[in-house]
Amino acid sequence: MKPVTVPFFISHQGCPHTCVFCDQRTISGAVGALPTSEQIRDRIDLWKSTAGGRPLEVAFFGGTFTALHEQIQSELLAPLQPLLNNGTLASIRISTRPDYIDDDRVAWLFEKGVRTIELGVQSMDDTVLKASGRGHSAADSLSAIRCIKSGGLAVGAQLMPGLPGDTPTTSLASLEQVIAAGVDFFRMYPTVVLRGTELARRYLAGEFIPLSLDRGIAVCTILLQRAMQAGIPVIRIGLQAETGLDAESVLAGCWHPALGQLVRSKLYADLISRFVSPGERVTVFCHPSRLSDVVGVKQGNLLSQAARGVQMQVVRDISLMKDELKVKAEDTYDIYSIIKDSNYSIYEV
Ligand code: SF4
Numbered sequence: 001m002k003p004v005t006v007p008f009f010i011s012h013q014g015c016p017h018t019c020v021f022c023d024q025r026t027i028s029g030a031v032g033a034l035p036t037s038e039q040i041r042d043r044i045d046l047w048k049s050t051a052g053g054r055p056l057e058v059a060f061f062g063g064t065f066t067a068l069h070e071q072i073q074s075e076l077l078a079p080l081q082p083l084l085n086n087g088t089l090a091s092i093r094i095s096t097r098p099d100y101i102d103d104d105r106v107a108w109l110f111e112k113g114v115r116t117i118e119l120g121v122q123s124m125d126d127t128v129l130k131a132s133g134r135g136h137s138a139a140d141s142l143s144a145i146r147c148i149k150s151g152g153l154a155v156g157a158q159l160m161p162g163l164p165g166d167t168p169t170t171s172l173a174s175l176e177q178v179i180a181a182g183v184d185f186f187r188m189y190p191t192v193v194l195r196g197t198e199l200a201r202r203y204l205a206g207e208f209i210p211l212s213l214d215r216g217i218a219v220c221t222i223l224l225q226r227a228m229q230a231g232i233p234v235i236r237i238g239l240q241a242e243t244g245l246d247a248e249s250v251l252a253g254c255w256h257p258a259l260g261q262l263v264r265s266k267l268y269a270d271l272i273s274r275f276v277s278p279g280e281r282v283t284v285f286c287h288p289s290r291l292s293d294v295v296g297v298k299q300g301n302l303l304s305q306a307a308r309g310v311q312m313q314v315v316r317d318i319s320l321m322k323d324e325l326k327v328k329a330e331d332t333y334d335i336y337s338i339i340k341d342s343n344y345s346i347y348e349v
Contacts, residue, residue, distance in 0.1 A: 001054050001055060002054065003054060003055040003056060003057035003090050003091065004047060004051045004054045004055070004056050004057070005056075005057050005058075005059045005093075006043060006044055006047045006056055006057065006058045006059065007059050007061055008035050008040065008043070008058065008059065008060050008061070008076075009061050009062040010034055010035075010060050010061070010062045010063045010065065010068075010076075011062050011063055016067065017064075017097075017133070017134070017135050018133060018198070019132055019133050019134055019135075020131075020132050020133045020164065020197060020198040020199045020202070021132065021160070021163070021191055021192070021193070021194065021197055021198075021199045022194075022197060023194045023195075023196055023197050023249075034072065034076065035076070037075070037078065037079040040058075040076070040079045040080070041079050041083075044056065044058065044083060044088065044089070048088065055089075055090035056088065056089050056090060057089070057090055057091045057092065057093060057116075058080055058089060058091075058092045058093070059092070059093045059094070059095075060076065060092075060093070060094045060095065061095050061118075062095070064095075064096050064097045064100055064120075065094040065095060065096045066094070066096040066097075066100040066101060066105055066109075067096065067097065067100045077092065077112045077113070077114075080092060080112075080113060081112070081113065084113040089113070091113060091114070091115040091116065092112070092113045092114045092115065092116075093114065093115065093116035093117070093118065094109070094114055094116075094117055094118070095117070095118040095119075095120065095158075096117060096118075096119065096120070097119070097120050097136060098119050098120070098121060098136050098140040098141040098143070098144035098145075099135070099136040099140045099144070101117065101119070101144040101147055101148065102147060103147050103150070103151065106147050106148055106150075106151035106153060107151055109151075109153070110151055110152060110153060114153065115153055115154060116153060116154040116155070116156065116184075117148050117153055117154075117155055117156070118155075118156040118157075118158060118187070119141060119144055119145065119148075119155060119156065119157055119158065120158050121141045121157040121158060121159060121174070121178060122134060122158065122159060122160040122163060123138070123159070123160065123163055123166060123170065123171075123174050124138040124141060124173065124174035124177040124178060125138065125165070125166065125170045125173070125174060126138055127165050128163050128164065128165040128166045128170060130165075131163070131164035131165040132160075132163045132164050132165075133198065138177070141157075141178070141181075142177075142181055145157070145178070145181045145182065145183060146181070149182055154184040154185070155182075155183050155184055156183060156184060156185045156186065156187065156235070157178045157183045157185075157186055157187075158186075158187045158188075158189060159171070159174055159175060159178070159186060159187070159188050159189070159223070160188075160189050160190065160191050161188065161190045161191065161211065161216065161219045161220065161223065161254075162190050162191035162210060162211035162216060162219070162253065162254060163191050164199075164202070164208055166191075168215075168218075168219045168222070168346045168347075168349040169346055169347070171219055171223060172222060172223060172226065172346045175223050175226055175227065176226070179226075179227070179230045179232060183232065184232070184233075185232060185233045185234070185235050186223075186227055186232060186233070186234045186235070187234070187235055187236040187237075188220055188223060188224070188234060188236070188237045188238070189236075189237075189238065189239055190211055190216035190219065190220060190237075190238065190253070190254035190255075190259070191210060191211060191216075191253050191254065192210075192239060192245070192250055192252075192253040192254065192255045193208075193210050193250070193251045193252040193253045194245075194249055194250060194251065195248075195249055195250075195251050200251050203251060203252055204251075210252045210253035210254070211253060211254040212254065213254050213255070213256055215254070215349060216253070216254025216259075217254070217259070217262050217263055217266055218266075218349045219346075219349055220237055220254075220259075220263045221263050221266045221267055221270070221344070222344045222346055222349065224237065224263055224264070224267065225267060225338065225339065225342055225344060228323065228338070228339045229339055236260065237259050237260035237263050238254075238255065238256065238257075238259030238260055239255065241257035258297050261292065261293060261297050262297055264290075264293040265293050265294070265295075265296040265297060265300060265301055267293075267338040267342065268286070268290070268293055268294045268296075268301060268325065268338060269296065269300075269301045269304060269305075270342055270344075271325060271336055271337075271338050271341060271342050272284065272301070272305060272310075272312070272325070272327070273305075273308070274336075274341070274342065274343070275327060275334065275336055275341070276305070276310055276312070276327060276329070277310075278308045278309040278310060279309045279310070280310055280311075280329050281310075281311040281312075281329070282310065282311070282312050282313075282327050282328060282329045283312075283313050283314075283315055283327075283328040284312055284313070284314050284315070284325055284326070284327055284328075285314075285315050285316070285317035285320060285325065285326035285327075285328070286314060286315075286316065286317065286320060286324070286325050286326075287316075287317065287318070287320045287321060287322045287324070288316040288317075288318055289322060290322055291314060291316055294314050294325065295314050302314070320335070321337070323337045323338045323339045323340075324336065324337050324338075325337075325338075
């Protein structure tokens, strides 16, 4: 059974860096103190009461967990130990930077019940990392991934298409390198220009051109399809609206509260456009869990097909795989896959 994640945002705590895009106070929606043991236990109790019997996983998101003072790391993990022992908690996940992980730290985290580490890889291009003020290299990311995997933990990579110096081609190359390194899952956060950051200063000075929403969607669509081909889940696309982002805090860049759905919808829209000719009348069958993606945000896919002269209705079909569409036109049926049958070129983005 998939665990319910109990999130704790630890804000800018523990991080001595100032990446050009980062305003952790905005992204985490919380400033200041770390949660106390009591607050941690209270929140877990609250989430347990609504979890419907599903296992719980505590996640420390936000800052750089392993850059916190060791005593603070211990204090955050201490109240979780009895809950791991009595089965209330299934596991713990943390997020951190690639240059704050080594074999000893991974072994210690494993002993404390941490089973997943998310790394802020962002890019595997050293020029991009430098221009973004990250303070670590692509080699650090590869080394961190190796340490985590050899310690027996799952490792996720966060990637940020659209950083200074990045191109769609380097974004795809970053993804390919991290796939080859053996990550277990991805998060994709196309670059957003937040007010008050160094990136905002550069943007306002005309020194940085962010990804537009449309271009960011196009890049993420290709990255998502490639990750799907490699069999690696992408568990999140785009920063969450509920973490304090809105029209006030976002100055520019690729942000939309439903970015993930826009990207998944585009995969289906592109497949339909590839195989259904203008003027056709078709019924498109899809796995029930993909209905809203196939229809599109605010019925966007139906409307865009109508603009091509395609009359399309969408119907659930439990016999199909999630990546498949069955297209019925007159008396013929064809099954297509967004993994196998779409054909993208990163050079066209
Ligand atoms: S490492 Fe993370 S928390 Fe620290 S400045 Fe960069 S993005 Fe922000």
